[in-house]
Amino acid sequence: MSSLISHSGWFSLLPGFRRAITGAPKPGSAATEPALPVVLHVIQHLNPGGEERLLAMLIRTLKARSEERYQHVLVTLMGGELLTPIQAAGVDVVSLANRSKLGRVIALAGLVRRLRPALIHARLSSAGLWSRLATALAGYRGPFLQAHGGETYRGHGLKRRLMERFRAGAISRHVCVSRSVADHLLAHGHRRDDLVIIPNGITMAGIEGRDARPMADPPRFVCVGRLSEEKGQDVLVAAMAHLRDSGIAVRLDLVGDGPLRPQVEALISDHGLGGQIGLLGMRNDVGRLLATYDGFILPSLTEGLSLALLEGMAAGLPVVATAVGETPLVVGDDGWLVPPRDPAALADALAAVVGAPDAALAKAADGQARVRQTFTMDAMADRYLNLIDGTLEAAT
Secondary structure, eight states, rough: OOOOSSTTHHHHHOHHHHHHHHOOOOOTSSSSSOOOOEEEESSSSOOOSSHHHHHHHHHHHHHHHHTTTTTTEESSSSOOTTHHHHHHHTOOEEEEOSSSHHHHHHHHHHHHHOOOEEEEEHHHHHHHHHHHHHHHHTTTOOOOEEEEEETOOOOOHHHHHHHHHHHHHTOOOESSSHHHHHHHHTTOOOOOGGGGOOOOOOOOOOOOOOOOOOSSSSSSSEEESSSSGTTTHHHHHHHHHHHTTOOOOOOEEEEEEETTTTHHHHHHTTTTOTHHHHHHHEOHHHHHGGGGSEEEEEOOOOOSOHHHHHHHHHTTTTEEEEOOHHHHHHHSSEEEOOTTTOOOHHHHHHHHHHOOHHHHHHHHHHHHHHHHHSBBBBHHHHHHHHHHHHHHHOOO
């Protein structure tokens, strides 16, 4: 049975769902299969960004750790490249792509009516808003979890804030990836009792560790993230110019794509850094790719708890990062922290790594051990399952 299907006709193609809802027996079975509560996960799209990759790992792990208790169903409103690996893990995926915004809301409302989920989990505020509209249309009154990966209200006007308030009215619990995200929601009037912190985790088996080789000459650094203003790649290009002007040779690859790409390309050209900075675009092999570098850079202007940072540290790379969000607590003493929007400070930290490579690699080894022990996907999934269990118990 294919688990990748469109909304139209999906119900007739999924006898497992029909059995779960009606209690009908499996074909060839005399016994009636007990109905499993459906947990409906909703995300805007599944193109390979940090949150999308995180949900792909999370839902596979949730399925593996609770398949006797829950039926996990993933809805993507706009499709995306990560559908295939999620499907390969046996997760039921419903794509509502190729529809108007209104069409997606109507289709999602119909899905909610048919599946009658025990709980809905929306990933990020955009999915939360569309889910809120759909559940209102469907008459859904069950528990609703809203996951926040960053500062939801940052940089948005009155219209967006009013929309967020409409969405928040139906939410049972807000799931925050970090204390800083929880503090942001508290500052915007959310109740402390409605907030729960579940740190991000990563699947360690997918991260190759850097071997014990010396740094290359020149050292090779990597920055992984969407090319957008809040990720700070323009600041990083300026820092690279500082290093070049100081006579320090390094090589940098930017992994990712996004709306800032034309500006980043122009900055690279203006600074004459075309021979030092590479733009690799989107990659599906980041877990393998990281081990080929000598250092990891996170120049973000804002963060919740960066998935890319966890992966860079788990790979054993020396880390230079901006002191935003949960990053200082993750990096601790095992890397270099600098203020955001400060190319000179970023360049100085990179120069410190290049100037003392053995000490930098020793710090990285300590950080690698700590991250691999603390920020696991199994731990994240177990916290989610405990939250789902408790929320459903409180709702009965």
